[in-house]
Amino acid sequence: MDLKTYVISENKAVVRRDPVVLALLGKTLNKIQYKLYAAQRAYVATNFIRLVDKAAKLAREYGDEALAATLQSNLNDEIGMGQDGKTHDELDHRKWKANYLRAIGIEADIKGFPLLQATQGHVDAFLEMEANGTMFSISGAILSLENIIPLEYRAAVSSRDHLFPEVFCISDDDSAEIGKQKELARRYLDDHIVHDSKSHFPDLLQALVKYETDPVAMTEIRSGIDVVNAYRKKFYQGLAAALKLEDSVMEYYIHVVQKQVADFPAPTSSATPAYAI
Secondary structure (H helix, E strand, O other), X not given: OOHHHHHHHHHHHHHOOOHHHHHHHOOOOOHHHXXXXXXHHOOOOOOHHHHHHHHHHHHHHHOOHHHHHHHHHHHHHHHOEOOOOOEOHHHOHHHHHHHHHHHOOOXXXXXXXXXXHXXXXXXXXXXXXXXXXXXXXXXXXXXXXXXXHHHHHHHHHHHHHHHOHHHHOOOOOOOHHHHHHHHHHHHHHHHHHHHHXXXXXXXXXXXXXXXXXXXXXXXXXXXXXXXHHHHHHHHHHHHHHHOOOOHHHHHHHOOXXXXXXOOOOOOOOOOOOOOOO
């Protein structure tokens, strides 16, 4: 099985038949349930930016300049680095995420933010990959994420706009300022749907297909894909169980902490997940 077929078929098996994703797509969650989903989903790839950065560095050390350039382009996009070589707040995906979460009443950038057990397990697995993964395994994981995220976010947008039209759906009656606020709130999910599927996934796939004839490399690439799928599946299973809890219990997980939004240092262990991409 070639790499493209493998990653797409495995991702489909995890996401497209998942009850939570289908509930999002079918608009059957209520606002509290959506907030629980959004808060937990914000953390599953806590260290994504650092994973991309490490893979790019490993690719340069390995001598694969094409792969390194593809990963660096992805990294630049995530941190908001423009063609001028400078980072811009308005392009930083972490800021986009904060705008999205804040629009539905969640401040998720705090130490000790309550995570479901399966969410924490996902975070731990990615921290382990960051610490011990190879160029191939991390690249495989990133490839998987770039394919799986548009599938997830298309479903999320369906429920987002259904449940919170007043903060996400732009109308002709909106003032210029209100329209801008809604556009900023929409950008995180909407942009990832387009750029991950149209750019990041195909570009990274193109940089990795040359290794299809290398059985050792392909074993490692597939191992990264498998990690994403295994922990995404556990994440959604944990979330599905939590969504059946009473609303008063779910409120614990989506508790809004009133504080000024601030970035915390990158975590040194799984006990302190950082608010990142």
